[in-house]
Amino acid sequence: MAIVRRSLLLIALALYTSFAAGPFVWAAMMSLRTTTEIHRNHFAFPNPAHWDKFSDAWFKSNYAVYFANSVQVVVVAVLILTVVGAMAAHCLARYKFRFNRVIYFILFSTIIFPPQITIISLFQILVQYGLYNSKLGLTLVYVAIQLPLTIYILESFFARIPADLFDAARMDGYSDWEIFWRVALPIALPAVATTVILNFILLWNEFLYAVVLITEEANRTLPLGIQRFLGDTQEDVGMIATGLMIAIIPVIVVYAFFSERLIQGMTAGAVK
């Protein structure tokens, strides 16, 4: 009976894994095949495997620049988001002050606006402040759009930290600043890791703001670089797949590094 149950479970897991990982494996196979080969047979194995496509994408298609831009914009944005978001969340969760909930509501309510509504005015503002077509401008926009969600996730976690801990730290002689860095933040690490992963993946793949706010080749991020393989009349499917695989590597690295913390963050409070 136990064997049957185990087998059923394994079959279900195998089906789900192939469903979830299938597109990834397919893109991975296509990244090693030329567009002509792909058109001939969409699902064939890469035989021979064209590893040289990765070096072509990296060197001949300016991927090194796109990649560096993406790293720069996303890492700086995630860093600011994490520090500012955690500070704001700690403040909103921990301190009683007038309009605390009003500020929280205003911050959080901004996520109800779809990007299409704000993007034209954002474009105008960035042009006005000389931030259009700059990595700094895009970084600031990324921070602004992700900050409410970051605060939302972190605030609910910070609010669960017992107030006695902060009182104990105060009695130990720590200032509010030190309490944040040495008590609140280390305890909230699982939640912080969750926001790091979510923000990193979301911003790494972000296309809409980037395509509107960046036009210069030197400032393009990876999603825009991949778009360049989409021609008006013809799509270089093979190179798109290669570009996707290059783009996906940092996401996998970040996820692998933080995943354990992510799970802790998502299940925090589930058990006592």
Added chain:
Amino acid sequence: MAEVTLSKIVKKYDEVEAVRGIDLDISDHEFVVLVGPSGCGKSTTLRMIAGLEDITGGEILIGGDIVNDVPPKDRDIAMVFQNYALYPHMTVAENMSFGLRLKRFPKAEIKKRVDEAARILDITELLERKPKALSGGQRQRVAMGRAIVRNPKVFLFDEPLSNLDAKLRVQMRTEIKKVHQKVRTTTVYVTHDQVEAMTLADRVVVMNHGLIEQVGPPNELYHSPRTRFVAGFIGSPAMNFIPARIEQNGSGLAIKLNDKLAFPVPEARKTRYEKYAGKNDMLLGLRPEHITEAHGHMEPGKIPFDANLEVTEPMGMETLVYFPLNGTQICGRVNPKAGAQDGAPMQLAADLNNMHLIDAASGRVL
């Protein structure tokens, strides 16, 4: 080590007065327990001593110095919290030394103090563990260890045992008492559990509605309560209050409970209660242990009466009996071999030598 003085302490939250002008002198080395129901202001008082709450009015002195505006860290006090407040990301040793590290104590001194506190609390083998790997009792010990290593002038405990199960609570109560006997630091301890208050304190401070009802050693509070609140709060099961009237009965006095039942007041109490003769709205206060089974030969002051038992609760060493009297549910304590049974009549005896007479209107014990 130091004495703590509270002088006319007031705490207001907007318009709500949580603490309403209390005065209290706590001597050096003394173990004082603040006890009272939820919302009586005991925790607020403790937090004001700690410096975690601002004081609306009055003065707090620690070791003779006014500390109203001194931040918690500079008051030289240590506090043990209800939910232990251990830093979950630090080991036991790190938790205990967190405050000392900030004050830049030499490493050797920190280690010496942590080891000494761990030895006192018997947690030496737990020093490298994280709080999540500890049981409730062990966490409580670590929380105490964190207070001990600082060698403060005053220890503050905020309901430290309320998260523990009943058995562990009794065990930890003894531990706290032992620790106090060893370190002799002035201690202010807050609890809502009167048993904890009675067993731990040199003096108990009973609080109600932001005011101190009575201060005194546990036995004094138990045997000579000054108000109905204290009489009812201290002791478990609580004191019985029976509506009564005091009347002249020939040359003596009697406590009339109803048309059928009147208890003569013992000679020793006559002069004390004489002036209240003819007064209505009185309450006869009798602790359950002063309502026992009746014997053939009873000492003076013990008066037999008949009761219809509603419920009996065998406790092993005694049986609690509950019966109605004058519209009130009364609790008595009888010998388990006295044959008390649910729903059966029983002759009981009220020991009026230990009676209290209470003015129902003012709540004052007369």
